[in-house]
Amino acid sequence: MNIKTLGLPVALAACVALAGCSTPTVVTLHNGTQYLTRDMPKTRTKDGFFEFEDISGAKVKVRADDVATIRKED
Template sequence: MAGCSLAGCSSSSVVMLQDGTQYVTKDSPRTYTRDGFVQFTDISGRHVRVRADEVANIKEED
């Protein structure tokens, strides 16, 4: 697969919130934690945690 390092590939995702905000993640988000949040690390390395009901959709980036 082109663009993958020897250490392995992780698939990026796009998390779109109800308000139109989009986050590109480094890897697949951990969805629906026990306390009702979606958490992930965005491409800038920032840990993001949002309420699951604020998420419009999550799709794997091409």
């Protein structure tokens, strides 16, 4: 086997292993808006906001006072 033939399966296995590490999370605001995230949002920042990336890749920043719940997706 040459390096190109071996490299593709190794790269694919690494991507699958990394994908299994994420924890899909639902962030629900007091107004009922829900965001599905790829991973647990960062904790509250010094300026009082939660920052995270939703599943579409958009960066979201919401006031911590507006967040009702943060839970792992079922």
